[in-house]
Amino acid sequence: MRSTRLEHLDFLRGAAALLVLAGHLRSYLFQNYAELGHANLLLGGFYLVTGLGHQAVMIFFALSGFLVGGRALSDNLNHRFSWARYLLRRLTRLWIVIIPALVLTLLFDSLGIRLTDGVGYDGRFCTIYSSGPCSTAGLEQSLTTFIGNLFFLQTIWVVPFGSNAPMWSLASEFWYYVVFPLALWLVCARIGLVTRVAGALALIAVLRLLPDWLLAYGLIWVAGAAAAWCHRRQFLAGFMRHLLVRGGALCLLVGAIVLAKLRLGELADLGLGLVVASVLPVLASLPNPGSKYGAVARASSEISYTLYLTHFPLLTFIILTGLAPHRMQMSPAVAAVYGALLLVCIGWAAALWWCFERNTDRVYAALSRNLPPKPLQTPSFGNPDSA
Structure with a gap:
């Protein structure tokens, strides 16, 4: 059977998660670029690449729109959309990682606070570690905050739980869903007037709840969904097969990432996300290079969600209990430490993926047994459950 996976999108997703990890670790371990005094081209490139963590989140939004939004768009247009199955699938996919991630955040933070007497977790190193704990009131570990994060209200009504600052983007992801x-x-469903009015009121209520910046980034998700529709409809498929077009799309993607890094701000983020979304059909149309590339791309994509949600509390624990408040200049020994910590975080994520996330389909199948029969499948353009 021919695989429906889009291996270049798998690779992009895995690379985006690795960029987030690499950036957080570099911020914890190494001095800021401005403090170096001098830097060669190689070191400058390292700082540039490891400074793309925020831009990587915009890539996640575009990919999510392509994989999840594209399927939702297709199902709605073909009157095959099921709210029960859609929400169960999305919540299973999210919670099977979020719940253990929240519990592990609590455990790492509590142990770290105990070992350090709270030093570092109280925000006193915020000017040194820009990504680390910054609140002078200490970490927010209340039950209210835990539940708020569990129900995707971080950045809306509560702050991200504990030291797990990367959880901010999960609220955006869910509300786009x-x-x-x-x-x-x-617009598309064959429903009565009362149901339509009730749904419209619910939509208005949700829109009033969400902050403007979250909705603005949602345009990236919508663009990803539209790109998936274009890919499925083979829109400009012949045009995209030209080598010049494919090369130009890749150059455009790299250029947009660098430009977004140099011109920080929501407009730059939005521009990057829209460029990524427009390039996704081109990447999806590229031939797969071979089994080894596919295996690496799939493996990195499979653990990317778990890696994103579990690396930061672990890194914070390691740094604040062992190295704080010092940051170092690049050297072979420090580079080896950096590489070792990268591998520790990736190995940790892979182990947690094995315990939890890899069982997503099994859990969904068990929970969905009593739902109405599954609607007819639309032709696939990727694996929506990898998003």
């Missing part, structure tokens, strides 16, 4: 399929459903 809700808002845009709901809007599509109201």
Whole structure:
């Protein structure tokens, strides 16, 4: 059977997660670029690449729109959309990683606070570690904050739980899953007036709840969904097969990432996300290079979600209990430490993926047994459950 996986998108997703990890670790371990005094081209490139963590999140939004939003768009247009199955699938996919990630965050933070008497966890090293704990009131570990993060209200009503600052983007992800399929459903579904009005009121209520910046980034998700529709419809498929077009798309992607890094701000982020979304159909149309590339791409993509949600509390624990408040200049020995910590975080994520995330389909199948029969499948353009 021919695989429906889009290996270049798998690779992009895995690379984005690795960029987030690499950036957080570099920020913890090495001095800021401005403090170096002098740097050669290689070192400058290292700082540039490891400074793309925030831009990598924009890539995640575009990929999520392509894989999840594209399927929701297709199902709505073909009157095959099921809210019960859609929400169960999305919540299973999210919670099977979020729940253990929140518990592990609590454990690492509590142990770290105990071992350091709270030093570093109280925000006193915020000017040194820009990504680390910064609140002078200490970490927010209340039950209210735990539940708020569990139900995707971080950055809306509560702060990210404990030291796990990267959880901010999960709220955005979830509400994109809700808002845009709901809007599509109201337009496309064969439903009565009362149901349509109730759905419209629910949509308005959700939109009023969400901050403007979150909705603005949602345009990236929508663009990803539109790109998936274009890919499925083979829109400009012949044009995209030209080598010049493919090379130009890759150059455009790299250029947009660098430009977004140099011109920080929401408009730059939005521009990057829209460029990524426009390039995804080109990447999806590229031939797969071979089994080894596919294996690496798939493996990195499979653990990317777990890696994203579990690396930061572990790194914070290691740094604050062992190295703080010192940061170092690049040297072979420090580079070896950097590489070792990268491998520790990746290995930790792989182990947690084995315990939890790899069982997503099994858990969904068990929970969905009593749901109405599954609607007819639309032609696949990727694996929506890898997003």
